[in-house]
Structures are given as structure tokens and as C-alpha cells.
Amino acid sequence: MNLSQKTIQDVQERADIEEVVSDFVPLKKKGQNLWACCPFHQEKSPSFSVSPNKGIYKCFGCGKAGDAIQFIMDLEGLSFPEAIKQLAEKYGIEIEEDEMLPEDQVKYNERESLFIILNFAAQYFKGLLHEHEEGKSIGLSYFKERGFSNNTIEEFDLGYSLNEWDGFLKAAKKAGHSEELLEKAGLIIKKEDKTYDRFRNRVIFPIHSVAGKPIAFGARILINDKKQPKYINSPETEVYHKSDVLYGIAQAKQHIRTLENCYLVEGYTDVISLHQSGVKNVVASSGTSLTTNQIRLISRYSENITVLFDGDAAGIKASLRGIDLILEGGLNVKVVLFPDGEDPDSYSRKMGDEEFSSYLKNNATDFIRFKSDLLLEETKKDPIKKAETIQDIVRSIAKIPNPVKRAIYIKECSNILEIDEALLITEQNKILLREKQAKGDITQRQVNQLNESFSQAPEQVQKKYSPFDVAAIQEKESIRLLLSYGDLPIEGNTLVMDYLLEELSDAEFVHPVYAEILQEFRHNLEKRKILNEAYFIKNGSEEVRKEIFSLFTDRYTLSENWENKFQIFTVHEKHILNDSVYIHVLRLKHRSILHLLDQNMQKLKTADSTIEEGKLLQYQMQLNQAKLEIGNLLGMVVVK
Incomplete structure (x- = not known):
């Protein structure tokens, strides 16, 4: 949607922050601002402030801040155009679209057509699962054997593809969809001599956008065939970029926000099994390495991530980079390790719902202790490797952007590893300086000067702000x-x-x-x-807007009663x-x-x-x- 600037401006001018927020949470006046318990995280005492005069909100608990449009984006998980459209409907503002260049119009139409085709495919595979004899006897039987209930199968739109080369292709063409767009949607494969379905003789796992639209598919084969991969997935398309998507986010987003935690697993069935067992705040990276954009997506709903690992040591080590990325994104991370031979899917089915939920809570380990136990076990008799492992752990801590959190983790690391805290601080600061130098923020001379000061008085480093x-x-x-x-x-x-x-x-x-x-x-x-600040709230980049929201939101304001009622002038x-x-x-x-x-x-x-x-x-x-x-x-x- 290419919204006109007039529509955007009309919404920005008309959207009243008090009216918008009060549709979701009750607001109570206190001083010049309005207060409520934050809708983005659980709390007992209100720390969510709305400033009608400035047109912005800020939570002093979780840090969420923005204007009326940002509030809708954060709360509903919508894009900027989607939030504008929702507010335009609320205020009865006519939605106008800018006239597009011919090539832009073609791209827009094609994108909309892809969404229609992908939705058709999802309904087609779903229909085969429930109505076709092959789908019921093979696909539905498999899901039932996995313990998936009818409600779960329906909620995740699970489906089945027939053991035919072009069953879907024929159905799609009959419905009026072109081969060109079917190929662009990743649903068929065209070769010189033939055109055929990408997904055949497999159970289907639709992948949804945050808004719940089907944008891609994962498919699992049910027969033992070493010539074929166990899972195949949609290729990258105009509407599907796997590094930006999390499987299950549409079903999990509200639960993640309410429970202030996101469980992160690897596969489709892990998500579905946990969801059915009552752990609904769960998503998967869908077989890809965790990416920065996926972490940023989770952060829209919670600052806390708990990573669930099976007992495979090699797989765990390969996934440690993902933990560092989570830390770098400013989120809090814990880890749950399952017994050898178990994964989230198998273990959730083996245990009862309450017992499994208790296991997750009781076995969530801080990433420092988890990484220490994992890496130091192999270095007990090798002091050089132990030193390298300690440096690796400190490098992880150094990725945390919040200096207070870094200080707490350094102290915890010192206690666990029985190493002088000052030495760990010195090592951490050297790592931070190297990173600043690599980014061009400081010169080699400044690095040398500060490293010298660290070496001379490491015990004082944590008590001082850096020059930066x-x-x-x-x-x-x-x-x-x-x-x-x-x-x-x-x-x-x-x-x-x-x-x-x-x-x-x-x-x-x-x-x-x-x-x-x-x-x-x-x-x-x-x-x-x-x-002034209003200009940057309206026109600034995302980073600028966040700083402005933070800069111009006061936690404590003097009540108007001081002057109006008591004649006490401040x-x-x-x-x-x-x-x-x-x-x-x-x-x-x-x-x-x-x-x-x-x-x-x-x-x-x-x-x-x-x-x-x-x-x-x-x-x-x-x-x-x-x-x-x-x-x-x-x-x-x-x-x-």
C-alpha cells in the first residue's frame, strides 16, 4: 500500500494519544500525565505514562515509547502502513494512495497477487488433508499420531500435498492463477521440458506473517527415501524472506507479550507440540541460523528469550552464536537443556502439560552459567584453553549494550569462574575498545591511552564513565x-x-x-x-524517534494542584x-x-x-x- 502523504499527515494530526491508548488500557490522571499498567509487560504498579500535550507515551518499566501510530504498531504487531490504515478507519479518514509510476504499480499488483495465490495454496492443502482420501489416510493420520488435536491442526492451518506431479498446478490454473505467478510464489518449478508442483506427497506447514497471512510453506516427507530431503521449504520470494520470519509468531505474539518471555525452538513440530501442551509463547527459526531481524521481531513483544536445546552437544555449540546475537540485541537470554536423546517436541509429549511447564521454569539457566558449564567441562586440564574459554564468555558479555547489565554479568561470571572481577572488567573494556576502533569511533592512540589506564588501575574502571x-x-x-x-x-x-x-x-x-x-x-x-521534538517524532528515523521519545518523556511531573489548589509556586x-x-x-x-x-x-x-x-x-x-x-x-x- 502506497499511502499518500496527505493520509499519513491527516492521521498524525487527528490521532489522539489518549483516545488511542484508552481503547486498550484504562488511564488515570496523575499530574500533567496519564498513567496505567503497561500493556506490553506484566506489572502491578503503573509505570506506563501518556503525555497528551506531547502526544507520546513511555513505559518506565520496559522502555517502550512512541506516538499513537507507534503504539498501534507495537501492540498489534503491524507495519507503519497497516497502523495508519487502522487509525484512519477509527477516525473516519479517507485513505488515499499516491499515484504510482507504472513500474511501481506492476510491483504492487504482483505482490498483492502473490498473497492471494499463497492463501489459495494454504486452503488447497488444508482441504486435501481433511477431505481427500489420501490426505486423510496419510497426512491426517500422521498428525494424529504426533498427538495433534483437531483444534491445533486447524489453528496452524496444517495441510497435505498429493502424490502427484501437477495436482496443485492444475487446481491453481483452473482457479485462474498464472504459471508465472505460481512460480514467483515458489509453488511450482519450471524446467525446460516440464512444469510440476514443488510440494508433493508431503504434510504441509504453512508459514504465516505477523499479521497471520500465509507467505510460505514447509513440507515434510513421510516415507523413508534417502534421495529426497526430509524437509523442503519455499524459496525466497517477494513476500517471504526467511531471515525476517519466525514460525508460529502469528499464534504466539500476544502470549509472548502477556507472559513477558519468548521460548525459541528449532522446528515446526516443536512449536506445535509446545503450543498444544499449553506453552503458547513459542516460535521457531525454522531450521535457519537465528538472525538479527528475527531477534528484532521478538523484541517487539518481549525483552526476554529462553532458548530450548536438545541434548546434542555439537548442535548446541553451533547455536551459541545465536545467543550472542540475542545479547547484542539488548535482550535477556536464558537456556533450557533437555536430556540426551530428547527435544522439545518429544519431551513435551512424554510429560504431562503441568510437569513439562514446570520443567521449563525450573531448568531455565542464565546464559553465563550455561556457557561456563558447557565450555569449561572440556578445558579442566588445559589452562590455555580455559583462558580462551573465559575470554569467549567475556566477549559474549561485552556484546550487551546496557552497561549496568554488563556489570551484573561480570560479577556473576567472577563468582562462577572464581576469577578476580577487576581482571574480567579490564578484559571486557579492551574488547569494547577494539570494537569501537573497528567502527572508527576512536583512534589507536585513544585505545592505547585507555588500555594503559585499565592496566594501571583495573579496580577503578567499573566506577567511572568512559569519555564516550x-x-x-x-x-x-x-x-x-x-x-x-x-x-x-x-x-x-x-x-x-x-x-x-x-x-x-x-x-x-x-x-x-x-x-x-x-x-x-x-x-x-x-x-x-x-x-522542535514534534518535527523529529514525525519525520525522524526509527533511531532518532526512539531517542526523542526517551528525551521528552518525564517519569515524574509536578501535580497542577501545587499551584492551582495550594498556591505553591515552583x-x-x-x-x-x-x-x-x-x-x-x-x-x-x-x-x-x-x-x-x-x-x-x-x-x-x-x-x-x-x-x-x-x-x-x-x-x-x-x-x-x-x-x-x-x-x-x-x-x-x-x-x-
Whole structure:
């Protein structure tokens, strides 16, 4: 759907965040904002805040944030166009589509035709399973032997393909579908001398999109034939990209959100068996290695993933990379290991529903302990391999973006491995620095300087923010002041934006999102357009929007009763704007002086002559004096 900009703009202007959210959760006014228990995770005390004035929401428990459109996308698992359409229907807004170029119209029509054909195929295979003698005697009997109930078979749209070369092809052509589109949908195979069905003599597992549309198929053969693979799957098509899809997500998404956890398995029957046994928050990567996009899809519904492994040690080691990807995606991960010879499917059928559910809860192990037990078992008598294994575990921890979580895992790792925590912190920071260098965020000299400081005082590393964290915090504050008060005057009738942009003229932001916002602000200012947070909420990239939502959502707000009822007047930042901006600029200058001091100290270490050394020492004294003066103005304790 190529929605017109007018439709999108009409929805953005009409959609009221309070009305949209209150359709799903009851809101209660508290101060300037509205509060509720979060619809995205379970909680007893409300931490989900809606700001009608700003048109945004934020949960201070799980971190979800956005506007009315984002709320519908997150809650319903919809794409942006689908959310716009749903809100347009709610508000009675006419849905208009932009006029497409001829080639774009062809692509759009073809995509819609593929969805129609794939739905036809799903219904065709499903009909054969329940109505055709071969389907009932072979396919349905197989599913019944696996213990699948009629409700389960219906819920997952399971089907059967006949033992014929072109049974589906004939039925599809009779229904008016062209061979060209059937091939593009991955349903038939065309060769020079013949055209035939891709799926023959197999039970069928339809693969659905998040919205529940059939987009591909997996098929299992039921006879022992070494010449044929046990499973075959649809090829990549215009509507199916296997790295973006999880089997069972349509059936599991609401359960994942409600239970705040997603069980991750390997195969179709694992998902179906667990779902039938009462574990409905389960999906599968469908035989492919776990991908970043699949993890991102899960994160729309929960921050917690529990990976279920069978007892195959080789398979487990091959899957450890998936755990690292989950950690890198900022999600929490646990692992459940089944006994040798068992997998989620077989074990769920062997145990009763309650017993199996209890097994999952009681045997969920933190990934640190799981990885330690798995890898260290083989290195007991080899200290070199043990050291490499410890480094491997620390590398996994280093992938976690949240520094607080990293610190907790490092402490846990120290306890389990009986290794000094400071040494693990030092190793972790070296890994993080190498990654920053590889991305071009820092230079080799900075790496050497920071590595030297780690080696000299490892016990202090965890207690300090890195220079990059400090810079990002100050950059964030610069953006907040610019967008909130840019067009307001301060002392001398200078506008906040003019004063700040002058002070930032030589600064290079280290945080890519804040750098993007600053660049956009400057670019529009050249066209005499002053931007605020609303502009970036509407037009910014996904990363920019997330930062803006976080930046302009306050957890605590003063009740209006303080002034309206009790006549107690409080100081708003606007009243002390001059001081706020001035102090912020002082902090920017203080950081700049610290950077210059570090640079000058390195030059002192390599000075070639007494004259050069004297000049550098004099400059060092001037910088220290400036640092002292700014520190006194800021109320810092500055050590000379």
C-alpha cells in the first residue's frame, strides 16, 4: 500500500494519544500525565505514562515509547502502513494512495497477487488433508499420531500435498492463477521440458506473517527415501524472506507479550507440540541460523528469550552464536537443556502439560552459567584453553549494550569462574575498545591511552564513565536544550540556539543519533526553520524517534494542584533558562579542556627539546588553571 502523504499527515494530526491508548488500557490522571499498567509487560504498579500535550507515551518499566501510530504498531504487531490504515478507519479518514509510476504499480499488483495465490495454496492443502482420501489416510493420520488435536491442526492451518506431479498446478490454473505467478510464489518449478508442483506427497506447514497471512510453506516427507530431503521449504520470494520470519509468531505474539518471555525452538513440530501442551509463547527459526531481524521481531513483544536445546552437544555449540546475537540485541537470554536423546517436541509429549511447564521454569539457566558449564567441562586440564574459554564468555558479555547489565554479568561470571572481577572488567573494556576502533569511533592512540589506564588501575574502571559515555550525556543535553528552548532569548537577548550552536561550532558529536539531530537542526536553520521534538517524532528515523521519545518523556511531573489548589509556586526550567544553558556550556568547555590536557600530556612525553618541553609545560599550566576556574564555577572539587 502506497499511502499518500496527505493520509499519513491527516492521521498524525487527528490521532489522539489518549483516545488511542484508552481503547486498550484504562488511564488515570496523575499530574500533567496519564498513567496505567503497561500493556506490553506484566506489572502491578503503573509505570506506563501518556503525555497528551506531547502526544507520546513511555513505559518506565520496559522502555517502550512512541506516538499513537507507534503504539498501534507495537501492540498489534503491524507495519507503519497497516497502523495508519487502522487509525484512519477509527477516525473516519479517507485513505488515499499516491499515484504510482507504472513500474511501481506492476510491483504492487504482483505482490498483492502473490498473497492471494499463497492463501489459495494454504486452503488447497488444508482441504486435501481433511477431505481427500489420501490426505486423510496419510497426512491426517500422521498428525494424529504426533498427538495433534483437531483444534491445533486447524489453528496452524496444517495441510497435505498429493502424490502427484501437477495436482496443485492444475487446481491453481483452473482457479485462474498464472504459471508465472505460481512460480514467483515458489509453488511450482519450471524446467525446460516440464512444469510440476514443488510440494508433493508431503504434510504441509504453512508459514504465516505477523499479521497471520500465509507467505510460505514447509513440507515434510513421510516415507523413508534417502534421495529426497526430509524437509523442503519455499524459496525466497517477494513476500517471504526467511531471515525476517519466525514460525508460529502469528499464534504466539500476544502470549509472548502477556507472559513477558519468548521460548525459541528449532522446528515446526516443536512449536506445535509446545503450543498444544499449553506453552503458547513459542516460535521457531525454522531450521535457519537465528538472525538479527528475527531477534528484532521478538523484541517487539518481549525483552526476554529462553532458548530450548536438545541434548546434542555439537548442535548446541553451533547455536551459541545465536545467543550472542540475542545479547547484542539488548535482550535477556536464558537456556533450557533437555536430556540426551530428547527435544522439545518429544519431551513435551512424554510429560504431562503441568510437569513439562514446570520443567521449563525450573531448568531455565542464565546464559553465563550455561556457557561456563558447557565450555569449561572440556578445558579442566588445559589452562590455555580455559583462558580462551573465559575470554569467549567475556566477549559474549561485552556484546550487551546496557552497561549496568554488563556489570551484573561480570560479577556473576567472577563468582562462577572464581576469577578476580577487576581482571574480567579490564578484559571486557579492551574488547569494547577494539570494537569501537573497528567502527572508527576512536583512534589507536585513544585505545592505547585507555588500555594503559585499565592496566594501571583495573579496580577503578567499573566506577567511572568512559569519555564516550560522558560525551554522549552532554550531547543529549545539548539536543534537549536546542529542541525545547531554541527560539527563546537568554541574557542579552541572544537566542538559546544561537548561543549553543556557536559553542558547538567546533564540536564533533560522538553519538551518531545526536549528531544526526544536530545536523538536521542546522540544515533547517539555514532555511530559517526552527525544529522542535514534534518535527523529529514525525519525520525522524526509527533511531532518532526512539531517542526523542526517551528525551521528552518525564517519569515524574509536578501535580497542577501545587499551584492551582495550594498556591505553591515552583520554579520551571524556563525561569532559570539562562543559568541552565550557561552551566551546560561550562560543562562542554570543561570536557574540551580535559581532552586538550590529555593531548598535551602525550606531546610532553615525546618532546624532542627543552624549549618545546617548556612551551608544552606552560600550556599545561594554562589548561590546568582554566580547568580549575571552570570547576569552581561548576562547584566541582578539582584536584590540582
